[in-house]
Amino acid sequence: MMWMEIDLQSEVPIYTQLVDQLIEGIASGQLKPGDPLPSVRSLAADLGINLHTVNKAYQLLKQEGFLQVHRKQGVVVQPGGMPGVTDAFAAKLQRQLRTLAAEAAVRGMSESEFADRSAQAYRQLMTNQGGEAR
Amino acid sequence: MMWMEIDLQSEVPIYTQLVDQLIEGIASGQLKPGDPLPSVRSLAADLGINLHTVNKAYQLLKQEGFLQVHRKQGVVVQPGGMPGVTDAFAAKLQRQLRTLAAEAAVRGMSESEFADRSAQAYRQLMTNQGGEAR
DNA sequence: TTGTTTGTTATATATAATGTATAACAGATA
DNA sequence: TATCTGTTATACATTATATATAACAAACAA
Structure with missing residues (x-):
């Protein structure tokens, strides 16, 4: 996850930057179905931002069907097929x-x-x- | 200007909706170079919104070079050539x-x-x- | 001249969005 | 028993968005 970059000065909200970069990661193949994502706490610490900001991005991607959440295993890239063109x-x-x-x-x-x-x-x-x- | 529509329930800010629709109006030819735009007060009254919301949209478009402002003549679609692909x-x-x-x-x-x-x-x-x- | 309309600026207020800070909880795992 | 997980709750600060009034100076019409 060393490829994630956040611009605190940008006009685009941090959680939106996270959402966009994660989707781009899936599109480019850097993130493959089933791949684990960092915990909300560790990613927040890595990026120097708050836990809830990361959680908001994860929640949006989970609701859209791009991520799955297992208790304790953490967050995982949707293994069972991505949502189509709705x-x-x-x-x-x-x-x-x-x-x-x-x-x-x-x-x-x-x-x-x-x-x-x-x-x-x-x-x-x-x-x-x-x-x-x- | 009867073709302008504002969605107060939208997640996109009103002034952004105005900016987008005015640019689309220019692109489609509904608004031609030199065409006058409604005053900030009349457009605001027509749309049922505040004067300052319209003014914010006009200011942005003026700063981008899409509109010109004459004292008293009001706001006009840029007559002297649109800005290019900067x-x-x-x-x-x-x-x-x-x-x-x-x-x-x-x-x-x-x-x-x-x-x-x-x-x-x-x-x-x-x-x-x-x-x-x- | 007087009056009106123009964009513009200044204050003030209210609400929502964004981001952070702590804390606590329940489930899963070692 | 610890520890880590997502999750939820509360509180707070800052900014963005939108409205409400008021006033000003420039341009024009009467």
Whole structure:
């Protein structure tokens, strides 16, 4: 978990940074199904933040179905298949893409360049580390 | 300005909803360079919100270069060319696309589908109303 | 001139979000 | 019996968000 980094000066909340980085970790293969996560106390200590901030991130990811919690074994990356593209996620994705696309368009970015940057963002996740397959 | 809609129950702040919708209005051509915007007081009254909430949105868009402010003439859509793809915007875009792409990937969405949805979000803006050309 | 509308600024207040600090609990494990 | 786990509860501080009034100076119309 040495790859986690928190920016205390950022405008994005700490627990959101945690959520995003953990999802990116799963996407990139750094975190695989069944992998154990640090306890809320140890991760909080490592990052120099509070226990409850870590717990809030874990709770959100547990509710979304990305994590599982066993008593005492601690938190584990969902071993039984990740949740798919739900209606709720599709709606959230469309809404945020529309907002981003609008500003990009106003600034003169073409549709193809916007799509290219989207594909590039996706691809860079996979080729970062660990990778998509074994 | 009858097309503006505010969701008071949304988790996204009102002034952010205003900023997003105004940028989408410019992108879609509903708002053209030089077009006047409602005064902070009248728009606030129309939407049933406070003057300062509208002013905060206008200030942000003014600082970004999307709006101009003349004393008494009121607020106007930037007539002298929109700001381009700055480094700051490129960085923000990449960061947000990465976050979205990560969750999409974890949920099993392919790179091509993610890119397709991005292009579709861009295209739907343009074809909504008013359009890209005269 | 007077009056009105404009953006702007200043205070004040209320509520919610965020983050921290302690403490305690029950279940699981060594 | 200890220890570690997630979990819950309480309290507190800070910031973000939103509203409510009030006032100001500039621009314009009468």
